[in-house]
Structures are given as C-alpha cells and as structure tokens.
Amino acid sequence: MNAVIQRLKAARPQLALLVLALLVNVFVAPGFLDLRLQDGRLFGGLIDILNRGAPVMLLAVGMAPVIATRGIDLSVGVIMAISGAVAAAGVNAGLAWPAAILAALGTGLACGLWNGLLVAVFRLQPIVATLILMVAGRGIAQLITEGRILTFTEPHLIAVAGATLAALPLPVVLALAAAGLTGLLVRATALGLFVEAVGTNPRSSRLAGVHTGLVLGAVYVWSGLMAALAGLIATADIKGADANNAGLWLELDAILAVVIGGTSLYGGRFSIGRSVLGALVLQAMRTAILRAGLPPELNLVLMALVVAAVLTQQSPAFRPMATRLMARLKNKEARA
Amino acid sequence: MGRIVNTRTLPLLATVVVFVLIYAVCAVQYPAMLGLRVMGNLLTDNAFLGILAVGMTVVVVAGGIDLSVGAVMGLTTVALARLIEGAGLPPALAFALVLALGGLFGAGVGAAVHYLKAPAFIVTLTAMFLARGCALLISTDSIPIHNAAYDILAGAALALPGGGRLTLVAGIMLLTFLAGGILLHGTRFGAQVFALGGNGHFAQLMGINTGRTTILVHAFCSLMAALAGIVFSLYTRSGYALTGTGVELDAIAAVVIGGTLLTGGVGGVAGSFIGVLIQGLILTWITFDGTLSSWWTKIAIGALLFLFIAVQRLILVASARYGRSGAGPAAPNTPNQATSAPASRPSSGAAAPSAS
Numbered sequence: 018m019n020a021v022i023q024r025l026k027a028a029r030p031q032l033a034l035l036v037l038a039l040l041v042n043v044f045v046a047p048g049f050l051d052l053r054l055q056d057g058r059l060f061g062g063l064i065d066i067l068n069r070g071a072p073v074m075l076l077a078v079g080m081a082p083v084i085a086t087r088g089i090d091l092s093v094g095v096i097m098a099i100s101g102a103v104a105a106a107g108v109n110a111g112l113a114w115p116a117a118i119l120a121a122l123g124t125g126l127a128c129g130l131w132n133g134l135l136v137a138v139f140r141l142q143p144i145v146a147t148l149i150l151m152v153a154g155r156g157i158a159q160l161i162t163e164g165r166i167l168t169f170t171e172p173h174l175i176a177v178a179g180a181t182l183a184a185l186p187l188p189v190v191l192a193l194a195a196a197g198l199t200g201l202l203v204r205a206t207a208l209g210l211f212v213e214a215v216g217t218n219p220r221s222s223r224l225a226g227v228h229t230g231l232v233l234g235a236v237y238v239w240s241g242l243m244a245a246l247a248g249l250i251a252t253a254d255i256k257g258a259d260a261n262n263a264g265l266w267l268e269l270d271a272i273l274a275v276v277i278g279g280t281s282l283y284g285g286r287f288s289i290g291r292s293v294l295g296a297l298v299l300q301a302m303r304t305a306i307l308r309a310g311l312p313p314e315l316n317l318v319l320m321a322l323v324v325a326a327v328l329t330q331q332s333p334a335f336r337p338m339a340t341r342l343m344a345r346l347k348n349k350e351a352r353a
Numbered sequence: 354m355g356r357i358v359n360t361r362t363l364p365l366l367a368t369v370v371v372f373v374l375i376y377a378v379c380a381v382q383y384p385a386m387l388g389l390r391v392m393g394n395l396l397t398d399n400a401f402l403g404i405l406a407v408g409m410t411v412v413v414v415a416g417g418i419d420l421s422v423g424a425v426m427g428l429t430t431v432a433l434a435r436l437i438e439g440a441g442l443p444p445a446l447a448f449a450l451v452l453a454l455g456g457l458f459g460a461g462v463g464a465a466v467h468y469l470k471a472p473a474f475i476v477t478l479t480a481m482f483l484a485r486g487c488a489l490l491i492s493t494d495s496i497p498i499h500n501a502a503y504d505i506l507a508g509a510a511l512a513l514p515g516g517g518r519l520t521l522v523a524g525i526m527l528l529t530f531l532a533g534g535i536l537l538h539g540t541r542f543g544a545q546v547f548a549l550g551g552n553g554h555f556a557q558l559m560g561i562n563t564g565r566t567t568i569l570v571h572a573f574c575s576l577m578a579a580l581a582g583i584v585f586s587l588y589t590r591s592g593y594a595l596t597g598t599g600v601e602l603d604a605i606a607a608v609v610i611g612g613t614l615l616t617g618g619v620g621g622v623a624g625s626f627i628g629v630l631i632q633g634l635i636l637t638w639i640t641f642d643g644t645l646s647s648w649w650t651k652i653a654i655g656a657l658l659f660l661f662i663a664v665q666r667l668i669l670v671a672s673a674r675y676g677r678s679g680a681g682p683a684a685p686n687t688p689n690q691a692t693s694a695p696a697s698r699p700s701s702g703a704a705a706p707s708a709s
Binding site for chain 1: 481485650
C-alpha cells in the first residue's frame, strides 16, 4: 500500500496535467465523464481517450526503457507500418489469423533486434542507428503492400481493435496489460536497475558485472515488440494496412509521452506508469482540442509548449537559476 | 600516404567513389542522363535540399542535430505566401523578414540547447512541432503566389549548352555551398564549430564561448532552412504548411553520406553536396526506369546510410586501435583519447592558431 501511495506521489505532476486536460474536456463537452454500459461494453469520453491513446501508450511503454539507457528509438512508427503490412498481407495470402498476428509480432521483434544489434554490437549512436530503419522502413512497408492500402476482411484480425474484453475495448486491455507486464519485469526483477545502471554510466555498470550489451539490445527488442502490437491495433482499426500513414510521426508522440512522464533524457531514471500517463495526457489534449472545435493543428503548438515546460523544469541549469532569480527578487524587495 | 588518405578524407573519398559508380551506371543505362539538361534539372530539383544540407552540416559538425529544418521550411513558404498575397508586401521585403525570423527562431533553439543543457534532438523536435503547428495555424491550404517579380525570379536561368538551364534557385544553392565551405573552413567561427564538435569541454577550456557558438550554429541552420523555404516557394510558386515533411531526414542522410561524422568534429559541406547529388541521381534513375516506385528511393537511401555509417564506424574503431598502440608515423595525428572523434584535433588544431 505504501509503495502505491509513493508511486502516486511521484506521479503528481503527470496526474495534475491529466486532470487539467480532462477538466478542459469536461468544460468543452458536458457529459464527458458519463459512462454507460451497453452490450457488455463501457462507453464514454474516458474510455474513448483510453482507446484512442492505446497505440501511443504501447509505444511509450517500449520507449521509456530505451530512453532510460540514454537511447532513443526513432523507428517505432515505421515498425508499426511494417508489422501492420505483414499482418494484412499474411491474412490476404491465406494465412490463419494467429499465424498472421505472430508474423507481425515477429517482424517487430526482428526490427527491434536490428536496432539493438546496431546500438549494442556496432556501438552506433541510437539516434543514428534507428534513423536508418526510419528512413528505409516506409519503403519496406510499401514493398509488402505493393504500394496500395491493403484492406482485409478477416474478422479475428479486425477484432484486435474492435473486440471487447472485461467491458473494455481490447486495445485498452492490451495496452494496460503490456504496461503492467513491463512494469513487473522492470520493477519486480533487477532488470529495471540494470537498465538504469546502463543509462547512468555504461562503463561502471559493465565493470560492476552488468551485461550492458544484452541490456541495450533487449530494450530495443522490447520497443520493437510494443511497436508491432501498436501497429496491429492501428491496422485492425482501419481494416487495412496503410504503409504511408500508419504510425506516421507517432515516434514523436511516444518520445513526448515519455518526456512528459518525467523520464530523464540523460538516462538512468524512468517510470512505465508515468510514461503511460504522459501518453494519456497527450490524447486528452488532442480530444479536448477536437471537441472544442479548435483547429487540430493547435495541438502541435500545445504539445511543443508542454514539452518545453517539462524540459525547462528538468534541466540541471533550471533549479539554481530559479533560486538565483528568487534571491534577486527578494533583494529588490528588501531594497525597496 | 597517411596524409592524403586519413580518417578525415576516407569517408569523403568513399562518397565520391559511390557517386561516380552510380553516375556510371546511370550513364551506361540511360545516356541521356549524361547531358547538361538532366544535370541542370538535378540541381534545380534538389536546390532546397542542398541548402538545408549546408545548414545541417554545420550543426552536425558542431556535434548537434536539427530536426526542425523541414518544419521551418514549411513555415517559411506559408509565411511568404501570406505576406505577399495577403499583406501585399513586395517579395524582397518578405524575403528579408522571413530570413530574419528564421535566424531568430534558430537562435532561440540554440539558446535552449545550451542553457537548458537538453539534448539537441529533443529541443529541435519540440521546435519542429512548434513551427509545423504555427504553419498549419496560418493556413492548412496551399496558397498560390501570383506576383510578377516572383514569376521573373522563378523563371530566371542561365542557358547551358545542350539545352540545359542553370536556374536561379540552383545558382543560390551552389553559392550557399560555397559560402558554407568558406564559413566552416576559412573563418574563426568555423574553427570554433569544429572544436565544439570535437570535444565541447576542451573547446570551453580553450577559451571558446561555447554558448555563443551553439546559438550561432543553430541560428545559421534555421537561416538556411528559411532560405530553402524561399527557394522552394520560388520553385512551386505557392506556400503550403506541410512542405518539407520528413525532409530533415533527407538532409541528415545527405550529410552522413557526405562523410560528416554524426559524433561531430569531422566533416564539410563538399561531401554533403555529393550526398545531395547521390540522392537526386537515385531518384532520377528511378524516374528514368519508370517501372520502379519512388519508395525504392527510401530503401536505397536507407541502405546507403547504413553503408556509410558502418564505414565510418570501422574507420573510427581502426584508428582508435592504431592510436592506442602508440607507435607508427601517424602517432602525432591521432588522439590519445579513444573516446573523442580522432580527426577532430588536426582540423581544429590546424585552423585555430591561424585564426587567432
């Protein structure tokens, strides 16, 4: 119980942001908080935000450990497109749906492994290593879909985005389950400590006996797997694989979600739960802007401002600067 | 031997070889591609990318990265269209205005990178969202520009033998590369950029004002992005907020293929020029072929990117090993710290005394 309270305390800024964004939603759309149960499924504004935010939640769950190792994965949006294309091409080629889903997840693993190899074995800067897949990936997805939007009618694959489990839409269940599993993996075992050790100081963690290469590789593989799952949801949602637009720029959303979640970009400190909250903040902001009838483009500017504020607050130079400023103000007051 | 083919020149040499190879393949398959007409078009079509690459080269040499250049370019085209069409400003004044704004925007980005001590990619990512959002707020539609002076500028060209044309925008691109080369290799500021990218801490100890250099580097890059926006609006005679989506990746690819190290401290604009030409050639070849889709370009560029990064990595590892053994004729030329980019010292060290 104490641990839960401590976690919630640590997540105060994110929770405050989320509540603020939700309040705006309530303000622009009365009845936003209404929940009703229909045909065994919950409907309402909150469920909507969870459902729409599921892909970015998944991406953020994969991205947080990567950023904690002082890395970055720019290719998650592209992995979404590739794995979605694999699933769609699979069922269209007569593959059974479990096989198509496994193939899509396997593709995500393979993409993650490629990134992991480049970072852990070839020691490329993460931004460069994942840039390669980001540049080439949409071409590969186009290669699979042959330049078209591959539509499909396989009901089980469509169900990935449309089915209901425990009164919740399946994407929400998947995202929460993935977040829970990842959280358990990193916090109930020493894996999270290893990740933070590698992010804080790769050299000393290696000397301390942490297999840095394995840890580095694993976080990118995990990120690839999460991206593949997100890609499946996005593809099932539109009942088709769109190599051009699936997951387009979502890597940025994921990075921003992790940053809003308070994960340090200097490595070594991360939280899966807070990153998920960050993803929900982004989605709540987006929904509020849409519901208010404001131009959706405003969202980009707002996101930039939120991140700028978080970066300023995070920066090592900020605290002394703020205290100095306060002291100067006090001095002025004293003189006056 | 070690003087001519060292860690600094080998990536550039590899770039030239790849360019010649691709050009030879093109020429054998489609002799028409050899003509000045195709070459002139190649320069015109890639003028905006070339200008972006000049700015990006300077940022990358300084050890940073700028993901906001595409968005700044898009914002510039929309702002230009609004200023000229909506406010009725003469183009010259509008150009000056957007260039000034671009430079200021970049200075702000540079200040954020320096004072917040935040990674450049996340700051410029935020800047990208800001610029793209502002551009979309100005207008989500493509705005055509009807202006007599614009038509003259867009049509201005130097006739080349063989029916080719060297357009004004291509000329601006070539001049930008020239200016960028002089800035990086012939001025005190350039030496400071190399020093900053080689090792920021050493640069500071040497008495270089790293904050000022960082701000100027980003201001220059955004200035180039604004110039690219002007060139692109001349090229399309319109302004559209989504112009240049993803073009920052092309610019980074051109810089890397051109042999500039993404770790900073090594590189130059000449290689970036060839990097831009290689991308243009691949696209032209795919157009000539006619059966391949344009997305093959992305795969080809991704593969080239990987190839060049792998080569750079191998060179770095090899030279670090060579340097650590301590012996050999190249010993004074190699650093005693394997962690810093090896070739940064000769370049910055050679330029700094002559500048001060």
